[in-house]
Amino acid sequence: MRLLIIGGTKFLGRHLAAMALEAGHEVALLHRGRTGAELFPAARHLLADRDDTAAMQAVLAGAGPWDAVIDTSAYVPRQVRTLAGMLAGRTRHYQLVSTISVYVDAPRDTTPEEAALRTLADETIEEVSGQTYGALKALCERAARQGFAGTGTAVLVGRPGLIVGPFDPTERFTWWVRRFARAAAGEPVLVPGDPAAPVQFIDARDLAAWMLAQATAGTPGTFNLTGPAQRLTMGACLEAMRGALGAGARLTWAPQAFLLQQGVTPWTELPLWVPDDDAGMMRIDIGRALRAGLALRPLPQTLLDTWAWARENPPAAPGATGIDPEREVALLRLADATPSP
Ligand SMILES: NC(=O)c1ccc[n+]([C@@H]2O[C@H](COP(=O)([O-])OP(=O)(O)OC[C@H]3O[C@@H](n4cnc5c(N)ncnc54)[C@H](OP(=O)(O)O)[C@@H]3O)[C@@H](O)[C@H]2O)c1
Incomplete structure (x- = not known):
């Protein structure tokens, strides 16, 4: 598979890139060159700030097409809209790393993918904070579905819970x-x-393995992604x-x-x-992902x-x-x- 990761040098993306290369995929990493620039010499590094449209156009013009694009670094919908415009017709599959923080607070029973999502009164806000993070990711999801609609690209939205394991920069686990x-x-x-x-939490390596399998298969849909199974x-x-x-x-x-x-x-x-x-953040229903092969160590x-x-x-x-x-x-x-x- 020809795979483009938007990001790929820090934590989840780093595991994804390592696994994809290990599996023999042809991997390109688009990032600014600030984090882990020395990593993965076997990958092609496309250096651009995704917020710089001209720089993005320049690096993407000379690369692709791809079988799959995995976007680990989108936080505001404008970033997804811009990327979708540039990738239209150039990838079979687009996978957005969203979050379980998209859900409206406090469902006490398990939360399925159809549960209500957070909203923003002003959808032009781009300041990412504890208050806006979840709603902005929900808008990123919408931008992905709209941006790739009718282009032939299958969109998968993954909503991880707390991601843990080696290389975690947050220290939360x-x-x-x-x-x-x-x-x-x-x-x-x-x-x-x-x-x-x-x-609930998920080992970054289990998450990466599942994401890569879906990218290979070109799976569409929306999936809660946390663990454990029981x-x-x-x-x-x-x-x-x-x-x-x-x-x-x-x-x-x-x-x-x-x-x-x-x-x-x-x-x-x-x-x-x-x-x-x-x-509710610890009562997320992962039945759909388990049925789609999510394996948790x-x-x-x-x-x-x-x-x-x-x-x-x-x-x-x-x-x-x-x-x-x-x-x-x-x-x-x-x-x-x-x-x-
Ligand atoms: N950690 C959790 O518990 C958790 C839970 C739920 C969801 N998530 C989501 O999971 C994702 C995981 O992120 P990660 O840090 O593990 O991914 P990662 O792909 O390992 O690291 C982030 C990448 O994005 C690049 N990047 C950042 N800003 C950029 C920009 N403006 N333009 C181009 N590249 C840029 C960084 O490289 P450069 O610095 O070189 O640009 C780096 O390669 C995030 O979307 C997060 O919201 C995380």
């Missing part, structure tokens, strides 16, 4: 891996919320981390009300923890591979994700002294 790996014997580890709360609770997830990485650690559960009262930020200070209002494999990578790669932005160790100790003391309701 890796922080826990590091936390358990450094726990001394008998050390209490502050763990958040309700042990029975469901938790319900995983926060308790089971953190116990698996303890078992794989920090056998001596003692899980010390702090209830949501206590943590919120102490001003602990969900998702950032204690990653994977979402408060009840956002519980066992959690211990993701944990051990993430740790093997993390021990060689310190956090890019230390302190940006995960609770400060001194604050954790202070909270553990306070939690001990606070009677349960």
Whole structure:
């Protein structure tokens, strides 16, 4: 297959590029040359800023056509519209990496692909923030479907949940891996919320393998893409981390009300923890993707591979994700002294 990845040098795209080359596909990577420019000498590197229309036209004019284009780096609909205009008639398949954040908050039961999407009152906004990210991705999805309509290109919209594993720049899962790996014997580890709360995430390599298979097949459609296949609770997830990485650690559960009262930020200070209002983010229905062949590796494999990578790669932005160790100790003391309701 002749594959163009818009991006491809950081995390998910990096796994995609590595797998595609390994499988013998002919790979081109379009990026600015700022991230991982030294990677993948076997790929063709098309250097352009996707926000620079003239530069995009120049690099795309001398390349293609493609069997598939996978777009990992679209955040505003204008980027998708512009790209669709340039690729019309030049690819059989276009795959947009969207997100489960497109869904309107707080569905308490499982969320299928048809659930309501976020909207923006002003669709011209291009500032990407926690407030606009999901709605902008929903607009990117619409721009992809409209932009390629009638061109013969099959559009696949993939909506990943939290993506984890080696090369993750966000530390949201890796922080826990590091936390358990450094726990001394008998050390209490502050763990958040309700042990029975469901938790979902997907190993970037499982996601990349599935995306590549769909690109090869030219599959159209919209798919939620997270894991695991069976319900995983926060308790089971953190116990698996303890078992794989920090056998001596003692899980010390702090209830949501206590943590919120102490001003602990969900998702950032204690990653994977979402408060009840956002519980829908961890109840995404992945039946459609499973039926379309999504295969998810066992959690211990993701944990051990993430740790093997993390021990060689310190956090890019230390302190940006995960609770400060001194604050954790202070909270553990306070939690001990606070009677349960
Ligand atoms: N991480 C998660 O948990 C999560 C969850 C759900 C969805 N997602 C989505 O998954 C995608 C994954 O991103 P990733 O970082 O892993 O992908 P990636 O393809 O590994 O990295 C991003 C790529 O985009 C390129 N890029 C960025 N801005 C560009 C621009 N203006 N013009 C041209 N190239 C540009 C970067 O290279 P240069 O810097 O060299 O340009 C880099 O190659 C994103 O769309 C994100 O919204 C992520």
